[in-house]
Amino acid sequence: MLLTGKRALVTGSTSGIGLAMARALHAEGAEVILNGFGDEGEIATICQELGQNGGSAKHFAANLLDANEIEDMMADAGPLDILINNAGMQHVAPVDEFPTDKWDAVIGLNLTAAFHTTRLAVPAMRDKGWGRLINTASAHSLTASPFKSAYNASKHGIVGFTKTVALELAQSGVTANCISPGYVWTELIKGQIPDTMKARGLSREEVINDVLLAKQPTKKFVQPEEVGALAVFLCREEAGNVTGSNWSMDGGWTAE
Ligand code: NAD
Numbered sequence: 001m002l003l004t005g006k007r008a009l010v011t012g013s014t015s016g017i018g019l020a021m022a023r024a025l026h027a028e029g030a031e032v033i034l035n036g037f038g039d040e041g042e043i044a045t046i047c048q049e050l051g052q053n054g055g056s057a058k059h060f061a062a063n064l065l066d067a068n069e070i071e072d073m074m075a076d077a078g079p080l081d082i083l084i085n086n087a088g089m090q091h092v093a094p095v096d097e098f099p100t101d102k103w104d105a106v107i108g109l110n111l112t113a114a115f116h117t118t119r120l121a122v123p124a125m126r127d128k129g130w131g132r133l134i135n136t137a138s139a140h141s142l143t144a145s146p147f148k149s150a151y152n153a154s155k156h157g158i159v160g161f162t163k164t165v166a167l168e169l170a171q172s173g174v175t176a177n178c179i180s181p182g183y184v185w186t187e188l189i190k191g192q193i194p195d196t197m198k199a200r201g202l203s204r205e206e207v208i209n210d211v212l213l214a215k216q217p218t219k220k221f222v223q224p225e226e227v228g229a230l231a232v233f234l235c236r237e238e239a240g241n242v243t244g245s246n247w248s249m250d251g252g253w254t255a256e
Pocket of ligand 1 (some may be wrong): 094109138180
Protein backbone atom coordinates (compact mmCIF):
# COMPACT_ATOMS: atom_id res chain seq x y z
CA MET A 1 0.00 0.00 0.00
CA LEU A 2 2.03 2.92 -1.33
CA LEU A 3 -0.56 5.65 -1.00
CA THR A 4 -2.21 5.13 2.37
CA GLY A 5 -3.21 8.49 3.85
CA LYS A 6 -3.10 10.32 0.49
CA ARG A 7 -6.17 12.12 -0.91
CA ALA A 8 -6.52 12.04 -4.66
CA LEU A 9 -8.96 13.78 -6.99
CA VAL A 10 -9.19 12.29 -10.47
CA THR A 11 -11.21 14.32 -12.97
CA GLY A 12 -13.21 12.41 -15.55
CA SER A 13 -13.08 9.29 -13.43
CA THR A 14 -16.54 7.88 -14.08
CA SER A 15 -15.28 5.95 -17.09
CA GLY A 16 -12.28 4.95 -19.16
CA ILE A 17 -8.75 5.93 -18.21
CA GLY A 18 -9.79 8.11 -15.25
CA LEU A 19 -11.74 5.28 -13.66
CA ALA A 20 -8.79 2.93 -14.13
CA MET A 21 -6.46 5.48 -12.53
CA ALA A 22 -8.86 5.96 -9.62
CA ARG A 23 -9.02 2.17 -9.16
CA ALA A 24 -5.22 1.93 -9.22
CA LEU A 25 -4.78 4.67 -6.61
CA HIS A 26 -7.51 3.14 -4.45
CA ALA A 27 -5.80 -0.25 -4.62
CA GLU A 28 -2.69 1.43 -3.14
CA GLY A 29 -4.70 2.83 -0.23
CA ALA A 30 -5.44 6.37 -1.43
CA GLU A 31 -8.70 8.11 -0.60
CA VAL A 32 -10.12 8.69 -4.06
CA ILE A 33 -12.45 11.55 -5.02
CA LEU A 34 -14.29 11.12 -8.29
CA ASN A 35 -15.57 13.53 -10.93
CA GLY A 36 -17.43 13.07 -14.18
CA PHE A 37 -20.80 12.39 -15.71
CA GLY A 38 -22.78 9.24 -16.30
CA ASP A 39 -25.63 7.08 -15.11
CA GLU A 40 -26.42 7.83 -11.45
CA GLY A 41 -26.74 4.18 -10.50
CA GLU A 42 -23.47 3.24 -12.18
CA ILE A 43 -21.67 6.14 -10.47
CA ALA A 44 -23.10 5.09 -7.09
CA THR A 45 -21.74 1.56 -7.68
CA ILE A 46 -18.30 2.97 -8.53
CA CYS A 47 -18.36 5.18 -5.41
CA GLN A 48 -19.20 2.11 -3.31
CA GLU A 49 -16.39 0.12 -4.92
CA LEU A 50 -13.84 2.89 -4.36
CA GLY A 51 -14.88 3.89 -0.85
CA GLN A 52 -12.83 3.31 2.28
CA ASN A 53 -13.75 1.63 5.55
CA GLY A 54 -17.17 0.60 4.24
CA GLY A 55 -18.05 4.15 3.11
CA SER A 56 -18.55 5.50 -0.39
CA ALA A 57 -16.05 7.59 -2.32
CA LYS A 58 -17.00 11.24 -2.85
CA HIS A 59 -18.19 12.12 -6.33
CA PHE A 60 -18.55 15.59 -7.83
CA ALA A 61 -20.59 16.02 -11.00
CA ALA A 62 -18.95 19.41 -11.59
CA ASN A 63 -18.93 20.43 -15.23
CA LEU A 64 -15.29 21.35 -15.77
CA LEU A 65 -16.24 23.71 -18.58
CA ASP A 66 -17.52 26.02 -15.85
CA ALA A 67 -14.83 27.70 -13.72
CA ASN A 68 -17.34 28.35 -10.91
CA GLU A 69 -18.25 24.66 -10.70
CA ILE A 70 -14.54 23.81 -10.58
CA GLU A 71 -14.04 26.26 -7.71
CA ASP A 72 -16.95 24.73 -5.78
CA MET A 73 -15.65 21.20 -6.37
CA MET A 74 -12.12 22.07 -5.26
CA ALA A 75 -13.40 23.83 -2.13
CA ASP A 76 -15.62 20.87 -1.23
CA ALA A 77 -12.89 18.32 -2.00
CA GLY A 78 -10.51 19.99 0.47
CA PRO A 79 -6.69 19.76 0.44
CA LEU A 80 -5.35 17.18 -2.00
CA ASP A 81 -2.11 15.22 -2.14
CA ILE A 82 -2.70 14.00 -5.69
CA LEU A 83 -4.55 15.73 -8.53
CA ILE A 84 -5.05 13.96 -11.82
CA ASN A 85 -6.43 16.15 -14.59
CA ASN A 86 -7.81 13.51 -16.86
CA ALA A 87 -11.24 14.63 -18.14
CA GLY A 88 -11.05 15.22 -21.83
CA MET A 89 -13.03 15.30 -25.02
CA GLN A 90 -12.43 15.04 -28.74
CA HIS A 91 -14.05 16.50 -31.83
CA VAL A 92 -13.06 15.46 -35.32
CA ALA A 93 -13.59 17.86 -38.25
CA PRO A 94 -11.56 19.68 -40.91
CA VAL A 95 -10.25 23.00 -39.58
CA ASP A 96 -12.35 25.12 -41.93
CA GLU A 97 -15.50 23.29 -40.84
CA PHE A 98 -14.59 22.99 -37.16
CA PRO A 99 -17.55 24.27 -35.09
CA THR A 100 -16.28 27.17 -33.00
CA ASP A 101 -18.24 26.04 -29.94
CA LYS A 102 -16.52 22.63 -30.19
CA TRP A 103 -13.13 24.33 -30.36
CA ASP A 104 -13.94 26.26 -27.17
CA ALA A 105 -15.20 23.12 -25.41
CA VAL A 106 -12.18 20.96 -26.31
CA ILE A 107 -9.70 23.66 -25.24
CA GLY A 108 -11.86 24.43 -22.18
CA LEU A 109 -12.01 20.87 -20.90
CA ASN A 110 -8.62 19.51 -22.01
CA LEU A 111 -6.54 22.57 -21.09
CA THR A 112 -8.27 25.40 -19.23
CA ALA A 113 -9.95 23.14 -16.66
CA ALA A 114 -6.53 21.77 -15.69
CA PHE A 115 -5.30 25.31 -15.12
CA HIS A 116 -8.18 25.98 -12.73
CA THR A 117 -7.90 22.74 -10.73
CA THR A 118 -4.11 23.08 -10.56
CA ARG A 119 -4.11 26.70 -9.38
CA LEU A 120 -6.57 25.74 -6.66
CA ALA A 121 -4.74 22.56 -5.58
CA VAL A 122 -1.20 23.92 -5.47
CA PRO A 123 -1.28 26.05 -2.27
CA ALA A 124 -2.16 23.10 0.01
CA MET A 125 0.41 20.84 -1.68
CA ARG A 126 3.11 23.47 -1.37
CA ASP A 127 2.25 24.04 2.31
CA LYS A 128 2.49 20.31 2.92
CA GLY A 129 5.76 19.96 1.01
CA TRP A 130 4.40 17.04 -1.01
CA GLY A 131 2.14 16.70 -4.01
CA ARG A 132 1.62 14.95 -7.31
CA LEU A 133 0.06 16.68 -10.30
CA ILE A 134 -0.57 14.34 -13.20
CA ASN A 135 -2.14 15.42 -16.47
CA THR A 136 -3.47 12.98 -19.01
CA ALA A 137 -2.12 14.32 -22.30
CA SER A 138 -1.91 12.08 -25.36
CA ALA A 139 0.36 10.92 -28.16
CA HIS A 140 -1.26 13.95 -29.76
CA SER A 141 0.78 16.10 -27.37
CA LEU A 142 3.85 15.08 -29.39
CA THR A 143 2.52 14.54 -32.86
CA ALA A 144 -0.59 15.48 -34.84
CA SER A 145 -3.29 13.79 -36.87
CA PRO A 146 -5.49 15.63 -39.34
CA PHE A 147 -9.01 16.79 -38.38
CA LYS A 148 -8.14 17.06 -34.66
CA SER A 149 -6.94 20.66 -34.53
CA ALA A 150 -8.50 21.56 -31.16
CA TYR A 151 -7.48 18.28 -29.51
CA ASN A 152 -3.90 18.46 -30.78
CA ALA A 153 -3.61 22.10 -29.70
CA SER A 154 -5.01 21.31 -26.24
CA LYS A 155 -2.71 18.32 -25.72
CA HIS A 156 0.41 20.14 -26.91
CA GLY A 157 -0.71 22.96 -24.61
CA ILE A 158 -1.12 20.82 -21.51
CA VAL A 159 2.49 19.68 -21.84
CA GLY A 160 3.71 23.28 -21.86
CA PHE A 161 1.50 24.06 -18.89
CA THR A 162 2.79 21.02 -16.99
CA LYS A 163 6.43 21.91 -17.62
CA THR A 164 5.82 25.44 -16.36
CA VAL A 165 4.13 24.25 -13.17
CA ALA A 166 6.91 21.70 -12.62
CA LEU A 167 9.54 24.45 -12.77
CA GLU A 168 7.58 26.76 -10.49
CA LEU A 169 7.21 23.99 -7.89
CA ALA A 170 10.56 22.29 -8.43
CA GLN A 171 11.82 22.83 -4.87
CA SER A 172 8.51 22.35 -3.12
CA GLY A 173 8.16 18.56 -3.07
CA VAL A 174 5.38 18.79 -5.64
CA THR A 175 5.91 17.17 -9.04
CA ALA A 176 3.96 17.77 -12.26
CA ASN A 177 4.00 15.32 -15.14
CA CYS A 178 2.01 14.24 -18.16
CA ILE A 179 1.07 10.77 -19.26
CA SER A 180 0.63 10.46 -23.01
CA PRO A 181 -1.24 7.35 -24.06
CA GLY A 182 -1.67 6.22 -27.62
CA TYR A 183 -5.05 4.74 -28.46
CA VAL A 184 -6.73 3.33 -25.37
CA TRP A 185 -9.90 1.33 -25.87
CA THR A 186 -12.41 3.62 -24.08
CA GLU A 187 -15.68 5.41 -24.88
CA LEU A 188 -13.73 8.44 -26.18
CA ILE A 189 -12.11 6.31 -28.88
CA LYS A 190 -15.26 4.36 -29.68
CA GLY A 191 -17.13 7.69 -30.00
CA GLN A 192 -14.79 9.17 -32.60
CA ILE A 193 -14.95 6.16 -34.95
CA PRO A 194 -18.18 7.30 -36.71
CA ASP A 195 -16.81 10.85 -37.22
CA THR A 196 -13.53 9.51 -38.59
CA MET A 197 -15.48 7.17 -40.89
CA LYS A 198 -17.33 10.23 -42.19
CA ALA A 199 -14.31 12.57 -42.40
CA ARG A 200 -12.17 10.00 -44.24
CA GLY A 201 -14.86 7.99 -46.02
CA LEU A 202 -13.84 4.70 -44.41
CA SER A 203 -15.62 1.67 -42.89
CA ARG A 204 -15.51 0.95 -39.14
CA GLU A 205 -12.95 -1.84 -39.60
CA GLU A 206 -10.79 0.40 -41.79
CA VAL A 207 -10.82 3.15 -39.13
CA ILE A 208 -9.82 0.66 -36.39
CA ASN A 209 -7.11 -1.16 -38.35
CA ASP A 210 -5.89 1.40 -40.88
CA VAL A 211 -6.23 4.66 -38.88
CA LEU A 212 -6.10 3.88 -35.16
CA LEU A 213 -3.93 0.78 -34.82
CA ALA A 214 -1.92 1.79 -37.90
CA LYS A 215 -0.35 4.35 -35.55
CA GLN A 216 0.71 1.82 -32.94
CA PRO A 217 3.58 -0.46 -33.91
CA THR A 218 2.54 -2.95 -31.20
CA LYS A 219 -0.84 -3.28 -33.02
CA LYS A 220 -2.55 -3.29 -29.65
CA PHE A 221 -4.78 -0.77 -27.93
CA VAL A 222 -3.32 0.46 -24.62
CA GLN A 223 -5.37 -0.84 -21.70
CA PRO A 224 -6.73 1.70 -19.16
CA GLU A 225 -5.20 -0.37 -16.32
CA GLU A 226 -1.73 0.13 -17.82
CA VAL A 227 -2.21 3.89 -17.61
CA GLY A 228 -3.39 3.48 -14.01
CA ALA A 229 -0.18 1.66 -13.12
CA LEU A 230 1.93 4.48 -14.58
CA ALA A 231 -0.02 7.04 -12.54
CA VAL A 232 0.73 5.05 -9.38
CA PHE A 233 4.42 4.99 -10.29
CA LEU A 234 4.46 8.79 -10.63
CA CYS A 235 2.96 9.05 -7.13
CA ARG A 236 5.71 6.95 -5.53
CA GLU A 237 8.40 8.52 -3.34
CA GLU A 238 10.97 7.18 -5.83
CA ALA A 239 9.41 9.41 -8.51
CA GLY A 240 10.16 12.60 -6.56
CA ASN A 241 12.72 13.66 -9.14
CA VAL A 242 10.45 12.91 -12.07
CA THR A 243 8.95 16.29 -12.86
CA GLY A 244 8.17 18.29 -15.98
CA SER A 245 8.17 15.08 -18.00
CA ASN A 246 5.78 13.64 -20.55
CA TRP A 247 5.56 9.84 -20.37
CA SER A 248 4.55 8.09 -23.55
CA MET A 249 2.53 4.89 -23.37
CA ASP A 250 1.66 4.56 -27.02
CA GLY A 251 2.83 1.21 -28.33
CA GLY A 252 5.78 2.90 -30.03
CA TRP A 253 3.65 5.41 -31.99
CA THR A 254 5.82 8.47 -31.31
CA ALA A 255 9.07 6.52 -31.70
CA GLU A 256 8.49 6.49 -35.46
P1 NAD B 1 -13.91 8.79 -21.57
O1 NAD B 1 -14.83 9.48 -22.54
O2 NAD B 1 -14.06 7.33 -21.33
O3 NAD B 1 -13.94 9.54 -20.17
C1 NAD B 1 -13.99 10.93 -20.10
C2 NAD B 1 -14.34 11.32 -18.68
O4 NAD B 1 -14.45 12.74 -18.62
C3 NAD B 1 -15.69 10.78 -18.22
O5 NAD B 1 -15.63 10.49 -16.85
C4 NAD B 1 -16.64 11.94 -18.47
O6 NAD B 1 -17.81 11.93 -17.68
C5 NAD B 1 -15.72 13.09 -18.10
N1 NAD B 1 -16.14 14.36 -18.65
C6 NAD B 1 -16.45 14.64 -19.94
N2 NAD B 1 -16.80 15.92 -20.04
C7 NAD B 1 -16.70 16.47 -18.81
C8 NAD B 1 -16.95 17.75 -18.27
N3 NAD B 1 -17.35 18.77 -19.04
N4 NAD B 1 -16.77 17.95 -16.95
C9 NAD B 1 -16.37 16.93 -16.16
N5 NAD B 1 -16.12 15.69 -16.61
C10 NAD B 1 -16.29 15.47 -17.91
O7 NAD B 1 -12.45 9.15 -22.12
P2 NAD B 1 -11.03 8.46 -21.91
O8 NAD B 1 -10.68 7.81 -23.18
O9 NAD B 1 -10.94 7.70 -20.66
O10 NAD B 1 -10.12 9.77 -21.85
C11 NAD B 1 -9.61 10.29 -20.65
C12 NAD B 1 -8.44 11.18 -20.98
O11 NAD B 1 -7.45 10.45 -21.69
C13 NAD B 1 -8.78 12.40 -21.89
O12 NAD B 1 -8.07 13.52 -21.46
C14 NAD B 1 -8.30 11.94 -23.24
O13 NAD B 1 -7.99 13.01 -24.08
C15 NAD B 1 -7.08 11.15 -22.85
N6 NAD B 1 -6.62 10.19 -23.85
C16 NAD B 1 -7.42 9.17 -24.25
C17 NAD B 1 -6.94 8.28 -25.19
C18 NAD B 1 -7.76 7.13 -25.67
O14 NAD B 1 -7.32 6.46 -26.62
N7 NAD B 1 -8.90 6.82 -25.08
C19 NAD B 1 -5.66 8.43 -25.73
C20 NAD B 1 -4.87 9.48 -25.28
C21 NAD B 1 -5.36 10.36 -24.35
